[in-house]
Amino acid sequence: YADAFWLTNQSNFKNITYYNYSISEIDNELAKSKEDFILHFKKIYSDIYPPSWALAEILPLGNICRIYKNIKDPFLKKQISQKFGLQPPVFESWIMTIAGLRNICCHHGRLWNRLLILQPVLPDNTTFSWLKNQKEKLPLLRTK
Numbered sequence: 001y002a003d004a005f006w007l008t009n010q011s012n013f014k015n016i017t018y019y020n021y022s023i024s025e026i027d028n029e030l031a032k033s034k035e036d037f038i039l040h041f042k043k044i045y046s047d048i049y050p051p052s053w054a055l056a057e058i059l060p061l062g063n064i065c066r067i068y069k070n071i072k073d074p075f076l077k078k079q080i081s082q083k084f085g086l087q088p089p090v091f092e093s094w095i096m097t098i099a100g101l102r103n104i105c106c107h108h109g110r111l112w113n114r115l116l117i118l119q120p121v122l123p124d125n126t127t128f129s130w131l132k133n134q135k136e137k138l139p140l141l142r143t144k
Contacts, residue, residue: 001076004051004052004053005047005049005051005052006052007026007049007052007055007056007067008023008026008048008049008052008055011072012071012072012073013067013070013071013072014070014071014072015070018066018069018070019070021066022063022066022067022070025059025060025063026049026055026059026063029055029058029059029060030049030050030055030058033058035057035058037050037054037057038050038054038058041054061095061098061099061102062099062103064095065092065095065096065099068080068091068092068095069092069096074088082127085127086123086127087123089121090120090121090122090123093118093119093120093121094120094121096118097116097118097119097120100116100117100118101116
């Protein structure tokens with residue numbers, strides 16, 4: 001969006017409950033952030049929220065995933081996913097899976113032989129070769 005504050009604009013999102021949760025998370029992260037750019041923003045500007053690119057720096061990955069999932073405009077979702085050479089459903093499945101894996105690792109959980117609830121969708125084709133298009137199970141992880 002051309003709007004630097006799109007992330008905090010309710011009209012950009014489908015589900016008001018998810019939006020409110022995201023705003024609550026943003027408020028919590030802003031309140032506890034000691035990042036220089038956030039402290040500078042609070043000191044210099046009177047806006048409630050910094051621009052979206054600054055918020056993205058302090059938000060947890062899970063919240064960023066929920067924000068993407070809740071975007072109302074399908075064209076915007078497609079533009080974002082195509083930056084990674086994927087279609088929206090495939091991209092969404094990957095970011096949700098990555099967030100889940102990150103949380104397991106962060107809490108010192110085991111990955112070997114673990115059944116993952118969220119499974120990444122293997123794309124039929126990709127724009128970039130960042131992912132080999134093989135229809136085989138991911139090593140070390142059990143699938144349903």
